[in-house]
Amino acid sequence: xxTSQLQITTTKESPADAEVISHQLMLRAGMIRRLAAGLYTxxxxxxxxxxxxxxxIREEMNNAGAAELLMPAVQPSELWEESGRWGQFGPELLxxxxxxxxxxCMGPTHEEVITDIARRDLRSYKQLPVxxxxxxxxxxxxxxPRFGVMRSREFIxxxxxxxxxxxxxxxxxxxxxxxxxxxxxxxxxxxxRPVEADSGxxxxxxxxxxxxxxxxxxxxxxxxxxxxxxANLEKAEAICNDVRADATQEMTIVDTPDxxxxxxxxxxxxLPIEKTIKTLICHASEESDADxxxxxxxxxxxxxxxxxxxxxxxxxxxxFATDAExxxxxxxxxxxxxxVNLAMPVIADRTxxxxxxxxxxxxxxxxxxxGINWDRDVESPVVADLRNIxxxxxxxxxxxxxxxxRGIEVGHIFQLGTKYSEAMKATVLDENGKDRLMxxxxxxxxxxxxxxxxxxxxxxxxxxxxPMPIAPFQVAIVPINMKKSDSLRAAADTLYQELKQAGIxxxxxxxxxxxxxxxxxxxxxxxxxxxxLSDKGLDKGIVEFKGRTDSESTDVARDEIVxxxxxxxxx
RNA sequence: CGGGGCAUAGCGCAGCCUGGUAGCGCACCUGCUUUGGGAGCAGGGGGUCGCAGGUUCGAAUCCUGCUGCCCCGACCA
Numbered sequence: 001x002x003t004s005q006l007q008i009t010t011t012k013e014s015p016a017d018a019e020v021i022s023h024q025l026m027l028r029a030g031m032i033r034r035l036a037a038g039l040y041t042x043x044x045x046x047x048x049x050x051x052x053x054x055x056x057i058r059e060e061m062n063n064a065g066a067a068e069l070l071m072p073a074v075q076p077s078e079l080w081e082e083s084g085r086w087g088q089f090g091p092e093l094l095x096x097x098x099x100x101x102x103x104x105c106m107g108p109t110h111e112e113v114i115t116d117i118a119r120r121d122l123r124s125y126k127q128l129p130v131x132x133x134x135x136x137x138x139x140x141x142x143x144x145p146r147f148g149v150m151r152s153r154e155f156i157x158x159x160x161x162x163x164x165x166x167x168x169x170x171x172x173x174x175x176x177x178x179x180x181x182x183x184x185x186x187x188x189x190x191x192x193r194p195v196e197a198d199s200g201x202x203x204x205x206x207x208x209x210x211x212x213x214x215x216x217x218x219x220x221x222x223x224x225x226x227x228x229x230x231a232n233l234e235k236a237e238a239i240c241n242d243v244r245a246d247a248t249q250e251m252t253i254v255d256t257p258d259x260x261x262x263x264x265x266x267x268x269x270x271l272p273i274e275k276t277i278k279t280l281i282c283h284a285s286e287e288s289d290a291d292x293x294x295x296x297x298x299x300x301x302x303x304x305x306x307x308x309x310x311x312x313x314x315x316x317x318x319x320f321a322t323d324a325e326x327x328x329x330x331x332x333x334x335x336x337x338x339x340v341n342l343a344m345p346v347i348a349d350r351t352x353x354x355x356x357x358x359x360x361x362x363x364x365x366x367x368x369x370x371g372i373n374w375d376r377d378v379e380s381p382v383v384a385d386l387r388n389i390x391x392x393x394x395x396x397x398x399x400x401x402x403x404x405x406r407g408i409e410v411g412h413i414f415q416l417g418t419k420y421s422e423a424m425k426a427t428v429l430d431e432n433g434k435d436r437l438m439x440x441x442x443x444x445x446x447x448x449x450x451x452x453x454x455x456x457x458x459x460x461x462x463x464x465x466x467p468m469p470i471a472p473f474q475v476a477i478v479p480i481n482m483k484k485s486d487s488l489r490a491a492a493d494t495l496y497q498e499l500k501q502a503g504i505x506x507x508x509x510x511x512x513x514x515x516x517x518x519x520x521x522x523x524x525x526x527x528x529x530x531x532x533l534s535d536k537g538l539d540k541g542i543v544e545f546k547g548r549t550d551s552e553s554t555d556v557a558r559d560e561i562v563x564x565x566x567x568x569x570x571x
Numbered sequence: 572c573g574g575g576g577c578a579u580a581g582c583g584c585a586g587c588c589u590g591g592u593a594g595c596g597c598a599c600c601u602g603c604u605u606u607g608g609g610a611g612c613a614g615g616g617g618g619u620c621g622c623a624g625g626u627u628c629g630a631a632u633c634c635u636g637c638u639g640c641c642c643c644g645a646c647c648a
Contacts, residue, residue: 009598011582011583011598012597012609013597014582016584016641017641036639037641092647092648111648140648142647143647144644144646146641412648442648444648483606514606514609516606519607521609544607
C-alpha cells in the first residue's frame with residue numbers, strides 16, 4: 001500500500017484526555033478515532049493490526065479443533081430470563097425495546113445464545129466434545145470506559161464455548177485452549193503469563209487469565225521466582241509457615257487517645273507493626289447466625305476483598321459495616337476495635353492466627369489491649385487466607401518466593417461446568433439413552449485489547465514498536481527527494497513491486513514529504529523495518545536498511561535487500 | 572453512583588478575575604525559496620466561544636439551569 005492511499009494523518013501532540021501511552025499513540029498514529037465515550041472507529045492502519053491479530057487467533061483456534069461460527073450482536077431477553085441473568089446483570093447490559101415492545105440487549109457475552117444453539121443441535125454424547133468460537137463485536141456499558149480501546153464499551157472479542165459429556169473431556173479441551181492461547185500470544189511476540197484467577201460470579205472450577213506484562217497494567221500478578229506458580233493478586237494464596245510463639249507478656253489495657261490508625265499505634269506506643277492487628281467489620285452471609293462478622297489481618301497487611309467475599313461466613317458481595325452499625329454492635333468505633341470481648345464471629349488471616357503478644361483495640365473507645373495471646377486471652381478464631389500476598393512471601397508451590405508485577409488481562413479461560421446447561425436444559429442422550437447435562441467451558445480473548453496491550457509493552461519515545469507478526473506493515477520504503485528524480489521514483493516502485501511479489505506487507509511513502517517527516521511518521525506508526533532510497537545511494541547500488549529498534553542504519557546492496565528483509569521477517 | 576475538574580478552529584492552548592464583538596502554536600490551502608530527522612518567508616481559509624435562559628446599551632467573559640467529556644473512588648462475565 002502507498003501512503004497516498006492510506007491517508008495517514010499523524011499528529012505531534014496527543015489529545016489531552018488520552019491518559020495511557022497506547023491510547024495516545026493510537027490516536028497520534030491515526031489508528032483509531034473516537035466517536036463517543038468508549039466507542040471507536042478503527043481506521044485503515046488500525047484495522048490492519050486487528051486483522052492480523054484475528055488471523056493468528058483464528059489459525060490457532062482452528063488448529064485446536066474449534067469451529068468458527070458467527071452469532072448476532074443483538075440478543076432477545078427470553079434467553080437471559082432463562083439463564084437468570086436478565087435480572088442479575090446490572091446496567092452493564094445495554095437493554096432496549098424493538099417496535100413490537102420486545103426486550104433485547106446488546107450481547108456482552110454469548111453463553112445464552114451458544115447454549116441455545118447447543119441444546120437444539122446436539123442430541124447425542126457421540127457428537128461431543130464440540131468447541132464453537134466466533135470473533136465478534138461485544139458491547140458492555142462500562143461504568144467508566146477509559147484508556148482508549150483498552151477498556152471501551154464496544155470491542156471485538158474472540159469467544160469460544162465448548163460442550164462435553166464428561167468432566168475429563170472438559171479438562172482436556174481446557175488444556176487444549178491453554179496451549180492454543182499460549183501459542184497465540186507467543187506468535188504475537190508478546191511477553192505474557194498465564195495466571196490462576198478467581199472465577200468470580202460466573203462460577204465454575206477452573207479459571208486462568210492470560211496477562212500481557214506491562215507496568216501500566218490494571219492487574220497485579222504474583223509469580224514464583226523459582227517455580228511456575230503465577231496468580232492474579234486477588235487469587236494468589238498467602239501461606240504461613242510460622243508457628244505461634246509462646247506468650248511472654250501479660251495482657252494489659254492501655255489508654256490510647258488519638259490513636260485511630262495502625263500507624264498512630266506504631267508511632268505513639270513503639271509497637272512493631274507486626275504485633276498489631278487490623279479489625280474490619282463486614283456483613284455476615286445469610287447462612288450465618290450473626291449479622292456482622294469481624295475480619296482480622298496483621299497491621300502491615302492488606303485485606304483481599306475477593307478472598308473475604310468467597311468465605312462462606314461473609315456476605316456476597318462484600319459489604320463493610322457502617323460506623324453506626326459498628327458502634328451499635330460493639331460500643332466503640334473503628335480505631336478501637338479488636339478480637340478481645342468482641343460479640344461476633346471472628347475470622348483471622350493465617351498470619352494473625354500465629355501471632356503472640358500482640359496489640360489490638362479493646363472495643364472501648366480510646367483503649368487498646370497490648371500483650372494479647374490467643375487461647376489465653378481470647379478464643380482462637382476461625383482461620384482463613386484473607387490477605388493480599390506481598391513481595392517476598394513464600395510461594396504456595398514451595399518453590400522460592402513470590403514477586404509482584406503488573407499485567408493487562410487479554411485472555412481468560414473458564415471451566416463453567418453445568419451452570420448454563422442446567423438453567424437452559426441443554427442435554428444430550430448418554431450411552432444409556434438417558435438425558436445428561438453437558439459440561440461447558442468458555443474461552444475469551446480481547447482482540448482489540450491485545451492491540452493496545454502490545455503497544456503498552458512495545459513503544460519508545462518515538463512511537464509504537466510493533467512486533468513483526470501484528471505490524472500493520474512489515475516494511476516501509478522511504479524515498480528521499482523523489483519529486484526531482486524520475487529514476488528514484490522508478491526505483492522505489494520497482495522495489496515496492498518486488499516486495500509485494502515476495503508476499504511482504506510493504507508501505508511505500510510516496511508523499512514527497514521531507515525526509516524528517518517521513519522518518520518520524522514511519523517510526524510513530526511503528527513499522528518494524530525501513531528501507532531508505534536515495535539517488536546518491538542507488539548510484540552506488542546501495543540502499544539503507546534500519547530496524548525500528550536499531551540505533552543506526554546499514555548500507556545494503558540493492559540486489560540483496562529483498563532477501564535481507566525476508567530473513568528479518570522470518571525471524 | 573460518590574468526590575473533583577474541564578468545555579474557545581481538526582489537535583494543543585491563551586483570553587474570562589477587571590464585559591466592548593476572538594487570538595497563539597501545530598495541522599490545512601496558495602506562491603517563492605529550501606530539501607537526509609517533524610523547513611523558512613509571504614499570503615490565505617476555517618470558530619453561532621458545549622446548549623438554553625438571565626443580567627446589561629453590549630456577554631467567550633457575570634448569574635442560573637442543562638448536556639457532554641475527563642480524572643479519583645466504587646464497579647468490572
